[in-house]
Amino acid sequence: MPSLARPRDDLLSLNAAARRLGVHYMTAYRHVRLGHLPAEQRNGRWWVRIPDLEAAMAPAPGEQKPSRRSPARWQSPRRRLASRLLAADLGGAWAIVEASLAGGARPAEIYVQLLGPALQAIGRGWEAGSVSVQAEHRATAVAVRVMGRMAPLFSRRGRRARGSVVLGGAPGDPHLLPVAMVADVARQHGFGVVELGANVPVASFAEAVQSATDLIAVGVSVSDTACAGAARQVISQARALRPGVALLAGGPAVPSAATATSLGADHWAPDAAVAARLLSQLAGEAEALGPVLTSALP
Ligand code: B12
Structure with a gap:
């Protein structure tokens, strides 16, 4: 039973x-x-x-209709975006993103509901043997351009930062976009971000952690499981250099809070939007976790 x-x-x-x-x-x-x-x-x-x-x-700003909140609303744009990325069609990819923005989607939603899942679908295609590594590279190049065009939508010029965050990819890990997505959404939430990009050597991570001012958190992104050991080194160095600063881990090679803990991290988030809310909580604003998370607590 x-x-x-x-x-x-x-x-x-x-x-x-x-x-x-x-x-x-x-x-x-x-x-x-x-x-x-x-x-x-x-x-x-x-x-x-x-x-x-x-x-x-997650609702778009100002919209109340349940149908717009349904996960199904992203189904078709995701499929079309994955196809435009694989075709290396920047214009076509941007048109899909632009239409979603015009329809009321928030920039962070575009990352978490549209672009991220489209790339993840491409990854499943690679795993299944239907997408080549070359095609993955081309798709990433288009995604980088799309994100570059979206970057101003995440900036909050003129506001005082709520603290700073050092973010980078584990040593040896080439995956660039997860770091960039978490960085953009954190910026939008008012954090100063020291964005180190992908494949950050342990020593460079340490230098950034040591010199950051108002540091509240350090985040390591791990996509390739082979880089988990190096990520653990980054985390233990950061802890030694800045005790008390929160240490975050995430990415496809960190699928759960338990995996993050096994790497020595204090916190984990499944995507950029939850990561930003977690940072807000760390900055002392517990209500930022929102009604679903808090009401589900025992
Ligand atoms: C494009 C791509 C590549 C490109 C990267 C180009 C570049 N410069 O970025 C290339 C071709 C180089 C590549 C290489 C490899 N890749 Co690759 N790649 C991908 C792919 C398709 C998209 C990556 C991406 O941009 N994702 C979009 C981001 C936004 O999604 P995300 O990573 O899940 O990130 C979100 C969350 O995880 C979270 N998050 C991420 N980081 C962090 C950090 C913190 C602190 C927090 C709190 C949260 C958080 O927030 C993000 C945004 O919402 C993924 C598929 C996938 N599932 O993602 C595979 C994928 C990551 N690759 C994979 C693999 C295995 C590899 C290779 C080892 C093998 C290969 N393909 O040859 C090599 C790496 C070899 C090496 N170490 O040098 C696997 C990893 C499997 C695993 N972890 O067990 C994946 C998942 C594909 C798959 N389905 O198997 N890859």
């Missing part, structure tokens, strides 16, 4: 998730099957992580 008890505090049953999304269970289940709502199966039941549900529910 499968257990009906909630296996972890950060999980909700798909039934409960469907109620929060305001959709029928079967609609929520379809989002799961299509890969639009991450979920895991335990004891024959589907469970949704609260941060994933929160990302799925």
Whole structure:
């Protein structure tokens, strides 16, 4: 007999998730099957992580209609964007992003709901053998240009920073965009960001950590599992240099808070939007975690 008890505090049953999304269970289940709502199966039941549900529910500014909050709204633009990235079609890719922005999507939503998932779909294509490494490189080059064009949307000139954050990719890890996305969204939330890019040597990370002023956090992005050991070194160096500063880890090679802990980090976030809310919490603004996360606490 499968257990009906909630296996972890950060999980909700798909039934409960469907109620929060305001959709029928079967609609929520379809989002799961299509890969639009991450979920895991335990004891024959589907469970949704609260941060994933929160990302799925994030409303665009000023919009109230439940249909616009549905994860399904991103399904078609994601597919089209992945195809434009693989075709190295910058104009076509930008047109999709621009249309979403014009439709009321927030810049962070474009990263977390559109561009990130389109790249992740490309990664699944590589894993399945249908996308070459060369195509991945070309798609990344287009994504870099799209993000460059979006960058001003994340800047908050003239406001005092709420503290600074050092962000970089683990030594040996070439993945550039995860760091850039977390950096942009953190900037939008008012943090000063020391963005080091990908493949940051331990010594360079240490130098940045040592010299940063108003430092509240250091974040290491790890996509390639082979770079986890080097990430652990970065984290332990940072802790030795700046005790008391929060240490964050994330990226595809850090799929859970437990993995982040095993690397020596204090905190983990599944995406750039949750990472920025976590930073807000670290800066002393607990309410920034939002209603879904707080109301789900036991
Ligand atoms: C493009 C790409 C490449 C390009 C990178 C080009 C570049 N300059 O960036 C190239 C071709 C070079 C490449 C190489 C490799 N790649 Co690659 N790559 C990708 C791909 C398709 C997209 C990466 C990306 O930009 N993602 C978009 C970002 C935004 O998504 P994200 O990483 O999940 O980031 C979000 C969160 O994780 C979180 N987050 C990320 N970092 C951090 C940090 C902190 C502190 C926090 C709090 C949160 C956080 O916020 C982000 C934004 O919301 C991914 C697929 C994928 N799933 O992402 C594979 C992927 C990351 N690659 C993978 C692999 C295996 C490799 C290689 C080892 C093998 C290969 N493909 O040849 C090599 C690396 C070899 C090496 N060490 O030198 C795997 C990693 C699997 C794993 N971890 O177990 C993936 C997941 C593909 C897959 N499905 O298997 N890759």
